[in-house]
Amino acid sequence: MREVQLPDGRVVVHGHWGRPVLVFPSEQGSATDAESNGLVGAVGDLLSAGRVKLYCVDSFDGASWAASHLPLEERARAHERYESWIVGTVAPFISGDCGGETEIATAGCSMGAYHALNLALRHAQTFVLALCFSGNYDTASWRGWGARGMAEYFNNPVSYVPNLHGEHLDWLRSRLSVLLVCGQGQWEDTTGALESTKWMAALLRDKGIRCELDLWGHDVPHDWPSWRAQWTHHLPRFC
Template identity: 30%
Template sequence: MHEAYTEFYSHHLGHHVKMLTFGTHGYPLVIFPTTLGSYYEAKDRGLIDSVRWFVERGFIQVFCPDSINDASWYANIHPRHKLERHIQYDRFLYEEFVPQIRWNTPSGRIACAGISFGGFSATNFAFRHPEYVSHLFNLSGAFDIKSFLRGYYDDNAYFNNPMDFIEGASDPNLWNMKIILGTSNWDICLDANLKFSEKLRRKRIDHWLDVRGNVEHDWPLWLEMLPHYVSMI
């Protein structure tokens, strides 16, 4: 399986973003890491090997960009600055990175996957920019960032909190997106997925709430989920 390390300079962030890419062609799949995970996390934890079959046959090409969660949501800074920093990351994705890969296939769209808090990253990007995203795979995702804001709330908070802004969403691309909310009976994010699924149901946004058996919020669950979801692209 072809693997490449790159550093993508972002003018919005003012620094290079480290990234691993697997495969040379195929449907672009962007995987966002967990809470403070890095660009090599998916490889080190076996997630890339779980979809090796699809990569080696050219069905998908996997991109694992680094996050900046340590400099935004988990940084010891004012909540307003957390939001501003995350918006810079969103602009990096939307204006600098994704345009470079979205035309790898005729659809001009990508698939997004996120693990745990990475589910927030994937969902926030996909729902803010649904014209770019065809498939959204949440693996034990979380969708509400209010706990990081310590009571602070403004327009930037609203438009970067999927649990809130989904209620006012109207882009027709959302109703065409293939959305999976993956969780399990023992998942610490089960309740978050049940609540978010209900929000989507009320908006009549089609999705699959995949609640698996008695499996913990951990890598064995996600290694089982991802190849299943990728097979549906």
């Protein structure tokens, strides 16, 4: 593990070689959450074998989507500043660290799943695979208030995906693959993750974007032990 301080933020890197995966924490989490909650240790064999490199970033949710005192549109604009940092600073660092331009996967749990999907949909030129665990992909459902504007619309997958069309949609179909995973146990309903995951899968499939939906059992809650098991099950398939 090594921690790299970049302008305006840090990246914690695990692994020495392999497919790069940009890992987002859950809501208001940090770049160390993947390690402290067992995701890194759960795929230690993949890291040792040089099959995958994990690039973990801090969240910006406290100043954006989780800032409930702000109207939804202002939160969306704050989120766009975070996305600009990811695209303009973190992605080039990952490419350089991997020896040149490379296609990056994204991954995340809970709100991190939203970040993983939204980033890949908006920037598939760089991020070609999104691994999403127990996400809620409707920003308007996040205790939002105030008028919804263009920033919120273009960062709300359940709003903009139905309107994808033409050459851009054809390009996305050729570039992007999505995995949506969710349990059906405790808190998957109250967080909105279960219904949102099924809804998102239907929207992507309707647009012909490659999407795999994997629903786990009613004994699988919205929590880190579930995500560790799901992560361990799926990640080896993609690296």
